[in-house]
Amino acid sequence: MANQQQSAIQPTRAQDYPEWYQQVVKAADLAEASPVRGCMVIKPWGYAIWEGMQKDLDRRFKETGHSNAYFPIFIPKSFLEKEAEHVEGFAKECAVVTHHRLEAGPDGGLVPAGKLEEPLVVRPTSETIIGAMFAKWIQSYRDLPILINQWANVVRWELRTRMFLRTTEFLWQEGHTAHATADEAVAETMQMLEVYRSFAEEVMALPVICGEKTAAERFPGAVSTFTIEAMMQDRKALQAGTSHFLGQNFAKAQEITYSTVDGTLEHAWTTSWGVSTRLIGALIMTHSDDDGLICPPALAPQQIVILPVLRKNTDPAEIMDYCDRLAAELRGIRWRDERLRVLVDKRDLRGGEKTWQHIKKGVPLRLEIGARDVESDSVFMGRRDQSPKDKRGVPRAELLQTVCALLDEFQAGMLAKAIAYRDEATTEVSTQAEFEAYFAKGQPGGFAWCFAADDATYEPLLKTLKVSARCIPIADNDALGTCIFTGTPGQKKTVFAKSY
């Protein structure tokens, strides 16, 4: 097991960040590669974190008036072809179903048979199939707005995959809405961006910059794409969620029309917005340390683990009973409107091994309870946001009284730490030379802000530096300045970074 002289995860972040990430995924038992190229298996601990995310987001979607529905996994090829930029964006990496059965081939093995008249694509996203239904459902202004969300799996045939961050199949939600006016659709786009921001910060303890994507980074077919951008511990950016104003592009491609109050026929205005299991990658890379994952209490599948410490000549029954009673007391407490999630780990394993499993999985609070603790009616508490050695005795009564405040403090501390990390790794640059120096090979890099025109002229420079425009931030971005690349005046600030 983990030697306490060294960190539990080898290599450390400093030694080899990408490999450290893979090792955290493994050590926290979140997911593993499957025999299907580029597809992962999400294991119970990882899936439970996703369930926590789903539950909280789903509540926010419903509170803002959206309903869940479900649309087919298959998209006819002709549907994908309807919107020119859209098909351009997705045709190159999609799973194509061409047959509907397998039958014995000449050499005995099974071969595809029953060729389809029209190939079907496994959905990479559902604008086209949902748009086709919207076209049927919408007749008059009275049918608008339509506010739909879908929880689903999608497939994009990525060449290089990495657990949670980029996989051939991933799980996500995709919101799709249709409105009578551009203003309403824009307001919806911004509302959902704000839902994502508040979820990221309040639940994931993930600070994000809200902004608009530049033309080069826009969703294929969108008029404008908004994003929440987070910083990982290798100072790279990760796009954590996007909200698209689709204008009338998809409505025109798919004939989504409605009759107005005056009886004229208009195209609807649509939006789409989504977050995915990629958020788990963001969670890991923001909060983990060299001992493994640290789960924000709001998402931890178990917020508290109770570890009975049984030594020779102690009565296990008495200790187990104490642990069970404490667990029941804790489960009776509500934090953030839900009962505390508490595990009593009674497995017959060496204490060190057991403790380290929970450290690596990121359980916020560990309570060790042995015979002496039972006697003194107290627990020996370790916090995942402190060193594994910093444990302290806490009387049971005090624990019960303070546990909610403790979880609040833990959650707030994670956000504060992530903000501090990001702010320290963010700088403003005033010239192209400074920009190039900031992102030069061997430099730590981070987020660089500068005035920049949204055009393609300096794309080659970005490509050379392996940097991309992350977004044009919405907040504090009223003053205009001269683009450091093109010299064009009257530009807003843009954030640049290397990214996932």
Place this chain on the structure above:
Amino acid sequence: MANQQQSAIQPTRAQDYPEWYQQVVKAADLAEASPVRGCMVIKPWGYAIWEGMQKDLDRRFKETGHSNAYFPIFIPKSFLEKEAEHVEGFAKECAVVTHHRLEAGPDGGLVPAGKLEEPLVVRPTSETIIGAMFAKWIQSYRDLPILINQWANVVRWELRTRMFLRTTEFLWQEGHTAHATADEAVAETMQMLEVYRSFAEEVMALPVICGEKTAAERFPGAVSTFTIEAMMQDRKALQAGTSHFLGQNFAKAQEITYSTVDGTLEHAWTTSWGVSTRLIGALIMTHSDDDGLICPPALAPQQIVILPVLRKNTDPAEIMDYCDRLAAELRGIRWRDERLRVLVDKRDLRGGEKTWQHIKKGVPLRLEIGARDVESDSVFMGRRDQSPKDKRGVPRAELLQTVCALLDEFQAGMLAKAIAYRDEATTEVSTQAEFEAYFAKGQPGGFAWCFAADDATYEPLLKTLKVSARCIPIADNDALGTCIFTGTPGQKKTVFAKSY
């Protein structure tokens, strides 16, 4: 709109049952056909019923020690081929992915490109891919049992499809477990059957017969398949859920082995069990009447709808305010451990049209509130399990006090009615002649019980009659008798029916 002289659904059950079913699906706004062959779109009201089912089942799965996880949607062809009966069962109707991109073809349109070395099948079920992971995860008896559930979409390329009952893509859960002994795996199989039975009866108000499938009806690759069988209002059976004891069949095909306490190597024993969106079909066909769906309160997305009745010369603000306050009061009440789900329908629609929409969707309680009701502090209540005309005034205070008991009564009444219907349409037959007469063309049919051998000799007769063995019931089936078809003594009773 619906003329109250005739029923809201045309045709009625008596006139044309299959068409009545399609019309209920449409009138209740549950789902509709999609442009993708055999795939349906599940609309918000239908999906919310599914969410209710998921939530309740998920709790039961977790309470019995299972964890959710997620496995790839794609199954390599070679995996499907590993278990002989299994591939036989599914190869004939599966979506086959053969390419991983689309590119411009000779005539300008997109054609499949990037041929895969090995075709992938869109999962029809996941025994093989999950088994492959179990083989990696299981080393020793300490790793057992593994108790996993997955919520997912699956695809079976059915020739004839019908909304919810048989669609190319459907949503389901599939439990997959591995155990050290046959006894444990059998106990798991039976435990999950009981979870399904209790869910069906307590939540869906769906009475079911628990029993074992005959050899002909077994899951491909299983040692034994258990089922819950329900009766629809056309006296046909519907298999509502299955739980399979897979023995060591899949473990041997996939090398799922573990070392015992003694250090010997053994194959694990596995199970799988599932229910799907087909349950929504069962719900509709059990509970709907000629006015549309009747939702059991435990699953109704809205249990109560409040309908403000605004007439000329009434002050809408006062009525709306009264409705909102009543809704808030009702939402403060918990029934079955959850807050009441209440909608105030303020849409600007004719009162009759609005009321009939909620009748067709099956909302259990309707509260009409006009100026006089506000004045008398009471509501005018209609129950979906009574005639649309049977409405009565109820003082607000009484409503708040009795609403939980009312919902209990409503839910219990639905179950009692379904049991009575099934029992009336069930008979015991003692001879083959009686059996043939019972299922003869033009007869109403139903469930027929008789002693029967589990063999293939009378399959041709069943085929002629379009009847199948539904199950060998578990309860009250100890006495043995002589098979009415083969004359073989010492047989248990089997239930036969026409079925979906």
